[in-house]
Each structure stands twice: as C-alpha cells, then as structure tokens.
Amino acid sequence: DGGITQSPKYLFRKEGQNVTLSCEQNLNHDAMYWYRQDPGQGLRLIYYSQIVNDFQKGDIAEGYSVSREKKESFPLTVTSAQKNPTAFYLCASSIPAGGMTEAFFGQGTRLTVV
C-alpha cells in the first residue's frame, strides 16, 4: 500500500541533543513537507521540498534542519538550538500542481524533551 511512514512514533530527547525524525513515502510525490503541531495552534510549516536536492524554509525553521537526497525521504533534524522542541511532528507529501492537490500525511512523531 502507498503511504507515508514516520518513525519513530514516540521520541525522547535530552537537553542539548540533536535528534532526527524519519519520513519515507512511496507515493512517488515530488513535494514533501514538515509541520509542527502544538495544542491550540494548528499546524505550522517548518520546511518543505518541491524536488530532490532542494528545500526551503517554512514559517518556523529556526532550530531545525532537513535534507532531500532521495525523492522518497525527507528527514528532519531537531537541533539543540530549538529551544522548545516538545511537539507533535507531521510529515506530508503531495504532487506539485499549483496548489490544487491535497497533501497526504504520515501518522506523526511525538517528541518530548526530558
């Protein structure tokens, strides 16, 4: 079955550590996205990529980094510079079609700082 796989489902990070969240898709979508979800704030865009080897900052990119070496993969690293990383992180993908196609979402990774 086609879809988006995020791993792990739960992740715990100590203060000062970098952690990497995995996102893999087999939908053959060119575009991929990372969103952060906090209670009462909806989803906010961290980074997005429209094509392999290219990505752009979203609205809240500070303290995060990404890479897009393969079409199928778009890992997100939460660095120690992110001061409040505890959140639910969602990866999505879509066919770039001028905005009219929907995004498909993974099941999310819940990151907690301990």
Next chain:
Amino acid sequence: AQSVTQLGSHVSVSEGALVLLRCNYSSSVPPYLFWYVQYPNQGLQLLLKYTSAATLVKGINGFEAEFKKSETSFHLTKPSAHMSDAAEYFCAVSPTGGGNKLTFGTGTQLKVEL
C-alpha cells in the same frame, strides 16, 4: 498573505444533530480550500477540497462544505452527527498557482454527546 480562521476551538453537539464547523479565509484571489480531520495521535486525513469546480463540495463520511465568495467562508457541515465524528477538524488554504504549501487554521475539536 493568505490565512484561515476557524471560529470556535471547541464545538459540542448531540448525536444526530447538525454539525457546523466554521472557516473563513483571507486571500486576495479565490484560493484552494481543504478540510482535514485528525483523530488522537494520528495524522491528518482529507475530508474534502474546493478547487473552483463546484461551490458545494461533498466529502467522505457524509460531510460537505460550501464555498461562499461573498462571505469568504468555507463552512463544514454534516446533517446528523455520529459518535465516530468526534475528532479535531482543520481548515486549510493553498494559494492558486503558488505551490502546495498549506496554511492551517487553529483547529476545532468536535465533541459528540449521547
């Protein structure tokens, strides 16, 4: 910049009653609009989308939404609520011709009571 506003962070209805979740958009041109549903600790699932083909859009699980340009609204409705409809609902907007970056509202938590 485009945005969406969801009025009411929490809505409670009785089982069998009408569901009405409100979404207003702000955009200089008619955008593409989406409604997503999220169950606890899950990703987002598309309910329906407006892409200018028809102003009344029917989606999954008996939901529908009507695009009203004069009111800049895209409210989500369902004639008869079911217990399984209890979830969080997000309205999102995407610019026409400007890529697929979705901007989300802050969400509405729907509670269905017996």
